Amino acid sequence: MRCTRRHFLKLSAAGAAAAALPLDVAPVLAQSGPVRLGILVAKAGVLAPVGESGLRGVQFATDRINGAGGILGRKLELVIEEESSPKDTVERFRKLALQHKVDAVSGAISTGVGLALGPAAEEMKTIWLSWDATTQKGVEESMPKPKYSFRSTDNECEAVMASILTARHWKGRFKTVAGINPDYSYGRDNWAAFLAIMKKYGIEAQVVSELWPKLGATDFTSHVATLAQARPDLIFSCFWAGDTPIFMKQAHAAGLTRSTKLVLTTGGGVHESLKKDFTPEGALLGYNCFYFENTKASALAREFTRWHHDKFKEWPNYESDHGYFTVAAFKAAVERAARAGGGKWPTQDAIIQALEGVEAESLSGPRRYREDHIMEATFFQGFTTHKNKHDFVTIDPVESMGTKQIQKPSGVGLYDWINGWKV
Amino acid sequence: MLFLVAAGLQLVFGVQKILNLACGSFYALGAYAGVSAVRAALAAGLPAPLFFPVLLGAGLALAVIGPAIERLLRPIYDRDESFQLLLTFALVLMFEDVIRFVWGTAPHQLGNVYLTYGQVRVGALTVPTYNLVVIACGAAIAAGMGWFLARTRFGRIVRATAENREMAEAMGVDMARVYSRVFTLGVALGTVGGALVIPATAAVNEMGIDLIVEAFAVVVIGGLGSMRGAFAGALIVGVVKAVAIATWPEVEMLAIYVIVIAVLVLRPAGLFARATA
Numbered sequence: 286m287r288c289t290r291r292h293f294l295k296l297s298a299a300g301a302a303a304a305a306l307p308l309d310v311a312p313v314l315a316q317s318g319p320v321r322l323g324i325l326v327a328k329a330g331v332l333a334p335v336g337e338s339g340l341r342g343v344q345f346a347t348d349r350i351n352g353a354g355g356i357l358g359r360k361l362e363l364v365i366e367e368e369s370s371p372k373d374t375v376e377r378f379r380k381l382a383l384q385h386k387v388d389a390v391s392g393a394i395s396t397g398v399g400l401a402l403g404p405a406a407e408e409m410k411t412i413w414l415s416w417d418a419t420t421q422k423g424v425e426e427s428m429p430k431p432k433y434s435f436r437s438t439d440n441e442c443e444a445v446m447a448s449i450l451t452a453r454h455w456k457g458r459f460k461t462v463a464g465i466n467p468d469y470s471y472g473r474d475n476w477a478a479f480l481a482i483m484k485k486y487g488i489e490a491q492v493v494s495e496l497w498p499k500l501g502a503t504d505f506t507s508h509v510a511t512l513a514q515a516r517p518d519l520i521f522s523c524f525w526a527g528d529t530p531i532f533m534k535q536a537h538a539a540g541l542t543r544s545t546k547l548v549l550t551t552g553g554g555v556h557e558s559l560k561k562d563f564t565p566e567g568a569l570l571g572y573n574c575f576y577f578e579n580t581k582a583s584a585l586a587r588e589f590t591r592w593h594h595d596k597f598k599e600w601p602n603y604e605s606d607h608g609y610f611t612v613a614a615f616k617a618a619v620e621r622a623a624r625a626g627g628g629k630w631p632t633q634d635a636i637i638q639a640l641e642g643v644e645a646e647s648l649s650g651p652r653r654y655r656e657d658h659i660m661e662a663t664f665f666q667g668f669t670t671h672k673n674k675h676d677f678v679t680i681d682p683v684e685s686m687g688t689k690q691i692q693k694p695s696g697v698g699l700y701d702w703i704n705g706w707k708v
Numbered sequence: 709m710l711f712l713v714a715a716g717l718q719l720v721f722g723v724q725k726i727l728n729l730a731c732g733s734f735y736a737l738g739a740y741a742g743v744s745a746v747r748a749a750l751a752a753g754l755p756a757p758l759f760f761p762v763l764l765g766a767g768l769a770l771a772v773i774g775p776a777i778e779r780l781l782r783p784i785y786d787r788d789e790s791f792q793l794l795l796t797f798a799l800v801l802m803f804e805d806v807i808r809f810v811w812g813t814a815p816h817q818l819g820n821v822y823l824t825y826g827q828v829r830v831g832a833l834t835v836p837t838y839n840l841v842v843i844a845c846g847a848a849i850a851a852g853m854g855w856f857l858a859r860t861r862f863g864r865i866v867r868a869t870a871e872n873r874e875m876a877e878a879m880g881v882d883m884a885r886v887y888s889r890v891f892t893l894g895v896a897l898g899t900v901g902g903a904l905v906i907p908a909t910a911a912v913n914e915m916g917i918d919l920i921v922e923a924f925a926v927v928v929i930g931g932l933g934s935m936r937g938a939f940a941g942a943l944i945v946g947v948v949k950a951v952a953i954a955t956w957p958e959v960e961m962l963a964i965y966v967i968v969i970a971v972l973v974l975r976p977a978g979l980f981a982r983a984t985a
Binding site (some may be wrong): 328329330331333334336337423494495496497498499501502503504506508510511513514526527530531534535537538539540555557558560562599657676 | 834838908913949957960961971
């Protein structure tokens with residue numbers, strides 16, 4: 286047979302694959318069958334869109350990993366359960382650990398659920414990689430030195446970054462501030478962090494109104510009327526769900542968005558609903574750790590954004606990145622541990638050890654887990670613009686900050702950390 | 709809006725003696741249907757100012773689900789209230805899934821039709837004209853309901869049934885038909901309420917459950933089964949909420965329930981309950 290060029294290429298590709306095989310095949314013999322990853326995803330209520338987004342990130346990661354041969358040759362299999370109330374979610378966590386015998390669990394968004402899952406993970410001795418679910422209060426108490434739980438970035442990162450940007454761009458340009466934030470730990474902590482940082486930057490802004498609508502509220506007309514009367518120069522809000530467009534729409538209708546400066550720390554999570562019709566230009570808008578139109582995005586991020594838009598007809602948001610990272614980090618940790626252990630499928634303890642400090646490429650760039658089990662990531666915020674091809678606002682220019690700058694270091698209280706800044 | 713849903717709840721309870729938690733779902737369904745209908749109409753080239761009749765039509769059209777759901781509730785008419793609460797709550801959960809299935813989990817909204825009718829300045833405040841249109845519409849529906857119940861033949865039958873079912877039945881009233889129609893009317897009040905509120909807000913899945921709680925506060929304050937009570941109760945809850953938010957935002961929910969408790973202690977049947985109801 287004549288050796289054509291195509292034939293030769295095929296042969297050499299097979300040869301290269303065979304050369305790569307020994308590393309990957311050996312562990313399969315030791316540990317066969319798929320790797321099972323339990324997923325806890327919110328499907329109802331305010332959290333549902335966020336949960337859905339996280340799941341998409343996980344699915345994208347899983348497809349990619351399996352397409353490239355799995356983790357050390359083992360296919361990755363997802364066992365999906367619902368995140369609902371803390372009690373029920375803990376039950377499902379047990380089910381994943383005992384019945385499905387998963388290798389790790391990824392998921393959970395609600396801090397309330399997270400507080401219950403932390404101790405459950407320790408008790409069940411099952412690795413839990415949280416997507417979110419980590420505001421300040423309570424988390425430290427319930428998970429002081431977790432072994433099996435790996436937490437997300439601090440929820441206050443967004444407020445810290447937005448506050449720094451506020452001070453940097455608007456210092457001296459506002460005298461009165463008002464806050465409208467959802468009435469639970471996330472809203473309260475973010476507002477407190479904002480005020481603390483304003484003080485740190487020597488901005489003596491007078492608080493003219495503090496409003497606390499309950500999470501998931503859909504009517505803000507009374508709040509907007511109150512804000513209109515208080516006439517603040519700047520409004521700070523960490524709304525992150527359907528509340529964001531509703532508030533913006535009602536605020537716009539009341540003429541509140543014309544001259545007031547707006548700081549929306551997390552509204553980028555529902556960016557497609559922030560239509561140009563009622564969202565002004567020049568508002569500070571945060572996208573957490575993933576901005577879909579980042580000009581500096583990696584090839585991976587671009588591929589994901591395309592995949593997401595083709596498949597769901599929507600532009601992705603940050604929770605996908607959290608979800609993606611947990612899976613990518615798990616794979617990276619298994620491989621890291623296997624390298625250290627001579628290529629065998631590692632023990633759970635070895636995987637945990639490898640997760641500490643592990644780095645993996647995520648949709649927002651390289652991310653890692655700190656040694657104290659907390660995620661590190663890059664956050665994106667910027668000022669809104671109408672100059673784009675969409676019917677909703679985007680940001681330009683895009684500012685990014687790493688958690689090294691906006692997340693408190695290990696073992697330090699949030700406010701002690703802020704007070705210790707040199708500005 | 710609250711009035712419409714509470715009125716639906718009142719009507720159904722007054723006549724059929726059913727505590728219908730699903731009224732919140734009708735509200736949510738109305739909102740979603742409203743979004744879809746207006747979107748479709750605008751895409752088909754309808755001039756923007758005509759969105760209001762489309763919303764109204766979508767809300768009314770959706771009431772066709774009324775008779776089918778009423779049929780489902782029939783087995784529990786004469787049973788304990790707890791069965792009614794359970795069954796109607798089951799409906800709430802099922803409708804929530806239906807919405808998720810049809811419309812997905814992301815909030816749905818109608819760009820900026822909200823300001824199509826412009827804004828009016830009232831003192832220092834800017835109020836969208838649409839809000840006034842909705843208030844007028846609510847008042848018109850309240851007046852219409854009053855006229856319907858007091859003046860029309862069917863209204864008299866409805867009142868008679870609410871007063872004494874056996875007697876009305878003995879007089880030759882076709883109960884099944886009255887129930888079916890009254891329930892459908894109750895559904896329509898909810899769906900229209902949901903459809904009308906949508907330009908000012910976004911349709912989110914949990915909006916139904918949120919509203920049920922407030923609607924119950926309205927009903928307790930106004931008195932179960934009383935249409936005037938629903939109107940007064942909705943006004944009281946709305947005003948108390950607004951005042952609380954403006955003066956002491958922490959007590960927004962508390963303030964409403966303080967009134968609920970006061971009414972329960974002082975006038976357990978509600979402000980507008982008739983002795984016979």
